[in-house]
Amino acid sequence: MTRPHDMGGRYGDGPVVPEPEEERFHADWHRRALAVTLASGAHGKWNIDVSRHARERLAPMDYARFSYYEKWMAALADLLAETGLVSRAELAGELPEPQEMAGSTLRAEKVAAVLAAGGPATRPSDIRPAFQPGDAVTTRRIAANLLVEGGHTRLPRYAAGARGHILRYHGTHILPDSSAHSLGDAAEPLYAVVFPAAELWAHPEHPGDEVVLDLWQSYLVPA
Amino acid sequence: MAAVRTNLRPMPHDDPDHPHSLLPPDPALRVKALETILTRKGLIDPAALDEIIDTYENRIGPRNGAHVVARAWTDPAFRAALLEDATPVVAEMGYFGRQGEHMVAVENTDAVHNMVVCTLCSCYPWPLLGIPPGWYKSDAYRARAVREPRAVLADFGVTLPEETAVRVWDSTAEVRYLVIPRRPEGSEALSEAALMDLVTRDSMIGTGLARQP
Numbered sequence A: 001m002t003r004p005h006d007m008g009g010r011y012g013d014g015p016v017v018p019e020p021e022e023e024r025f026h027a028d029w030h031r032r033a034l035a036v037t038l039a040s041g042a043h044g045k046w047n048i049d050v051s052r053h054a055r056e057r058l059a060p061m062d063y064a065r066f067s068y069y070e071k072w073m074a075a076l077a078d079l080l081a082e083t084g085l086v087s088r089a090e091l092a093g094e095l096p097e098p099q100e101m102a103g104s105t106l107r108a109e110k111v112a113a114v115l116a117a118g119g120p121a122t123r124p125s126d127i128r129p130a131f132q133p134g135d136a137v138t139t140r141r142i143a144a145n146l147l148v149e150g151g152h153t154r155l156p157r158y159a160a161g162a163r164g165h166i167l168r169y170h171g172t173h174i175l176p177d178s179s180a181h182s183l184g185d186a187a188e189p190l191y192a193v194v195f196p197a198a199e200l201w202a203h204p205e206h207p208g209d210e211v212v213l214d215l216w217q218s219y220l221v222p223a
Numbered sequence B: 001m002a003a004v005r006t007n008l009r010p011m012p013h014d015d016p017d018h019p020h021s022l023l024p025p026d027p028a029l030r031v032k033a034l035e036t037i038l039t040r041k042g043l044i045d046p047a048a049l050d051e052i053i054d055t056y057e058n059r060i061g062p063r064n065g066a067h068v069v070a071r072a073w074t075d076p077a078f079r080a081a082l083l084e085d086a087t088p089v090v091a092e093m094g095y096f097g098r099q100g101e102h103m104v105a106v107e108n109t110d111a112v113h114n115m116v117v118c119t120l121c122s123c124y125p126w127p128l129l130g131i132p133p134g135w136y137k138s139d140a141y142r143a144r145a146v147r148e149p150r151a152v153l154a155d156f157g158v159t160l161p162e163e164t165a166v167r168v169w170d171s172t173a174e175v176r177y178l179v180i181p182r183r184p185e186g187s188e189a190l191s192e193a194a195l196m197d198l199v200t201r202d203s204m205i206g207t208g209l210a211r212q213p
Helices: A028-041 A048-056 A062-063 A066-081 A108-117 B027-040 B046-059 B062-074 B076-084 B086-092 B140-145 B149-155 B192-196 B203-207
Strands: A136-139 A162-174 A188-197 A210-216 A218-222 B102-107 B112-117 B165-170 B175-180
Touching: A028 A066, A028 B027, A028 B046, A048 A066, A062 A066, A066 B027, A108 B046, A162 A210, A162 B102, B027 B046, B027 B175, B062 B076, B062 B102, B062 B175, B062 B192, B062 B203, B076 B086, B076 B102, B076 B175, B086 B102, B112 B149, B112 B175, B140 B149, B149 B165, B175 B203
Parallel strands: A210 B165, B102 B175, B112 B165
Antiparallel strands: A136 A162, A136 A218, A162 A188, A188 A210
C-alpha cells in the first residue's frame, strides 16, 4: 500500500540546503525537461493526477535515486509510450520520420495563454458538504486508494487515522483517486483540516504546533 | 491543464517493464532523446520550449509574491480581501495561471508562524513564486518539514520565539499557499517598492523571515 513518494515524517534525511533566490535551474537539461514536459501535456492525453501517479509508480529504487527532473523525464517517457504518442522502438533509438506539426501541438504563440489559463480543479458536484469549519473529523485509518488497488491517493500515510478539525472549506474539487486512473473527475468537497502535531508525531517539537492538510470529504469520517 | 479523460486503462498494478528504461540513462541525453523524437514527430514546437523556459526563467518569479506581500502590509482592505479569498485578489494584480489556480494566503503573527511544504510531490504557487527552489523539492525538506519544522528552520538560520507555534501546511490538493511574513519593525516609512525588497522568497514559503530594513 505504500509508495516511496509518501515520505512526510520519514527519518534519516540530511539537512535542508538553502539556495539563492536568483537560482532558477541547476543545469541546462533541467530547463529542457520542464519545457518538454509542459509542452507534451498540451496534447491532452493525460491530466495532472495521471502524471503525478506516473512519477509515483516509478520503481521505488528509481524514485529514490532520480532527481526531481529525472523523475519527470522517466514518467513522461512512460506516459508517451503508454498513450501511444511515442513507440517503444522510438524510445530505444529508432529515429522517426519527420512529420508535420500536429494540430494539438502547443505553438510558441499559444504558450502564454495556456500557462495563464492553468487548469482549475474545481468542478460542480452533487455531493453536499458534510462538515463545517470547526467540526471534529478523523481521517481514514488506512491511506489507500479505495477505487484502485495500489492506486494514487493524496492522503499521506502520516496523517491516516488522525483526529483533527475542519479549518476551511475549499469548494468541490476533482478527486485525484479517481482522476489519476481516468475514472472521471468525481468532484467532492475539499477541506483544509488542522491536526495538532501531537496527534501525528510521538515527539512533537512544541505543544502548540499544528499541521494542516487539504483533504477530500471521502478521506474523512466524523470524529 | 484541464482535466481530460484519457484513453488510458486503469492500471491497478505496476508495470515492471517501465518504457523509460529504453532511453539512455544519462539525464541530459534522455531529455535530448525525447526532445528529438517529439520534434521529429511534430508533437512539440521547439520555439514553444524556448517560450516556456523564458517564462519561468525570466518572467514569473518570487518578485510577484513580494508585490502581493508589500501591498498586504500597507493596505488593510487589500490584506483583508487577500486573507478572505486570495485567488481573485492576486489575479487582479496579474498573477494567475498554472499551479496557482486556487490560492490561499496565510499570515504570520506573534502567535503563529506558517510554513508550506508538499510532502507527496513538490506543489508550489508558481504564478507568485516561480518554479520551486531545489531544497523545496528535496527529500529532506519533504520528509522533515511536517515533523520537525523548527529543526528545518534552523537549517535556514531562523529561530522562533518560544511562544510562537508553527503551523505547517502540507499542499495535498490543488490549493497553493502563500505565507505573508511579519512586517519588520522600522519599515513604517518605506514605499511599496522598498518594502518588496524586504520580502524574500523563503519568507513567503515560511522558511525565512522578512529582511530588516
